[in-house]
Amino acid sequence: MRPIREELRDPVNRADLDEVYHRLEGSLQAGTSSRSWLLPITAATAVAAIALVVWAVWPAPDPGSVQIVATGAPLEHVEGAAEPVRLSDGSSLELERGTRLSAVENGEARVSLLMSPGRSTFDIEPNGPRAWTIDAGPFAVDVLGTRFTVERADHRGRVSVDRGRVRVRGEIVPGGFVFLGAGEHIELTFGDEERAPDEHTSPAPATATEEPGAPEAPSTPEASEPRPRPAAPEAESWEALAARGAYGPAYSAVEADFDAELERAESVEQLFALADTARLSGHPARARGPLERITLEHPNDRRAGVAAFTLGKIEMAIPGRAAEAERWLSRSLELGLSPSLADAARRRLTAL
Amino acid sequence: MHPAPRKLDQEPLSDEDLVGRAADGDRWARGVLYDRHASALAGTVARTLGHHDTALDLVHDAFLYAFEHLGDLRDPSRFRGWLFQIALSRTRTWLRRQRIRRAIGFVSSIEDSTLEMLSGPDASPEARAELRAIDRALRRLSVDERLAWALRRVEGCSMGEVASHCGWSLSTAKRRYNSADRRMTAILARGGAER
Numbered sequence: 130m131r132p133i134r135e136e137l138r139d140p141v142n143r144a145d146l147d148e149v150y151h152r153l154e155g156s157l158q159a160g161t162s163s164r165s166w167l168l169p170i171t172a173a174t175a176v177a178a179i180a181l182v183v184w185a186v187w188p189a190p191d192p193g194s195v196q197i198v199a200t201g202a203p204l205e206h207v208e209g210a211a212e213p214v215r216l217s218d219g220s221s222l223e224l225e226r227g228t229r230l231s232a233v234e235n236g237e238a239r240v241s242l243l244m245s246p247g248r249s250t251f252d253i254e255p256n257g258p259r260a261w262t263i264d265a266g267p268f269a270v271d272v273l274g275t276r277f278t279v280e281r282a283d284h285r286g287r288v289s290v291d292r293g294r295v296r297v298r299g300e301i302v303p304g305g306f307v308f309l310g311a312g313e314h315i316e317l318t319f320g321d322e323e324r325a326p327d328e329h330t331s332p333a334p335a336t337a338t339e340e341p342g343a344p345e346a347p348s349t350p351e352a353s354e355p356r357p358r359p360a361a362p363e364a365e366s367w368e369a370l371a372a373r374g375a376y377g378p379a380y381s382a383v384e385a386d387f388d389a390e391l392e393r394a395e396s397v398e399q400l401f402a403l404a405d406t407a408r409l410s411g412h413p414a415r416a417r418g419p420l421e422r423i424t425l426e427h428p429n430d431r432r433a434g435v436a437a438f439t440l441g442k443i444e445m446a447i448p449g450r451a452a453e454a455e456r457w458l459s460r461s462l463e464l465g466l467s468p469s470l471a472d473a474a475r476r477r478l479t480a481l
Numbered sequence: 482m483h484p485a486p487r488k489l490d491q492e493p494l495s496d497e498d499l500v501g502r503a504a505d506g507d508r509w510a511r512g513v514l515y516d517r518h519a520s521a522l523a524g525t526v527a528r529t530l531g532h533h534d535t536a537l538d539l540v541h542d543a544f545l546y547a548f549e550h551l552g553d554l555r556d557p558s559r560f561r562g563w564l565f566q567i568a569l570s571r572t573r574t575w576l577r578r579q580r581i582r583r584a585i586g587f588v589s590s591i592e593d594s595t596l597e598m599l600s601g602p603d604a605s606p607e608a609r610a611e612l613r614a615i616d617r618a619l620r621r622l623s624v625d626e627r628l629a630w631a632l633r634r635v636e637g638c639s640m641g642e643v644a645s646h647c648g649w650s651l652s653t654a655k656r657r658y659n660s661a662d663r664r665m666t667a668i669l670a671r672g673g674a675e676r
Binding site: 130131132133134135136137138139140141145146148149150152153154156157238431467468 | 506508511512513515516519520523524527528533536537540541544545548549594596599600601604608612615634635636637
């Protein structure tokens, strides 16, 4: 027996849910349980409008944010300069000319920065309360207290660690992530899949090596004990491999028939499975097909926005495709995203 | 050095993982939980109540309560069921109050999301008439019967889900649904006229 709801239109839309989410976050931050349904809607709207005006004209800095010592302003946007940028928590940033950093998040528990192509050295105060993330497009660096340098060029990236330990992650990092200790670095290549289609069968495009003369890295299972990739059972389908997160073997299994599988796939789930298999095995360019089909053939599905957002991220990682990235990020906002993803999309658009 | 083949960030996090992070104050995890469940919850509550704005308020209150009491959830993997239970408990309370208001002639809001109103633009006049009759018949059931029937027939829940969402035993859920279905059948056979 088919449920009646299948014959009906959806009673709530994305905008309704976003509005509830914002009210919810406000209530949680105020720390009080809401009984808003007892209040007239007009009163709630008036209060929200007043709060918005007050917030807009009187933006008090977040007391938990990191600030630039020289200006006292919260860390929001920094451009390369001759002098290091010193921060209120004792950390400092050295940016080469032309390099830009934009804060996606700057709070008491987390600082997330988007980094443009260029070179930056980060000296993060050890044992600080915040988790730092540097998003360099095709790869990101998660860090606690440490000193490290990130370089991002057209088709390559490099992360080297002077002190402490970081995690480098991203679709182009084989296995999804790698830990680096003091004296270690990793070199990554990306964005040339269109020019070099054979790369899909090439060895991993990343290497991590020890700096000559550098102090010995701490011995940790993640950093120093390479583990073999588990061999995929022959009988296992690419879907089964992908479903359990073995994207590398899944891609190997589907690679030859990728286009045929793409043609056969109809549902959003099948298309996302193909996209994830390509993207998370280090072949983001091949994820374009299934993701584009989701946005074109399933625009009313709530995941269509996520597909467009992912396309935007993929294009952002490829030099010279900023216009495509902007188009997909804008499209993701039109299709609808969760509040947190929408915020991330807007930040990325600003950073482009 | 070679990278480890393990992946940390590439598989969707389970509700269990997200609940743990949200309980530690992770706003992102709260957002993902909201995004994952809000649409289905709001749809269910709105169709059950027939009131769009009230449904959104109840969804807000349910998430607020849930996020403030994550520590009370003994099995984090059951977040969705627990959330529905919280929301439907409030739905039940609101329907009871509405019934009292209606009984004393003080109806404070007009239904704006009845099944008939939610029928698509292509619905035939016959289909609309049928949905209107179901709307009217549902108003004549007790609140618990209405919940049981709406969850089962409108939402397509299994009897186990009806029991879980309403905080009833399976046998209670079956009893209430069977009673509701008998009454709905009888009311609809009489043309669904309101008393």
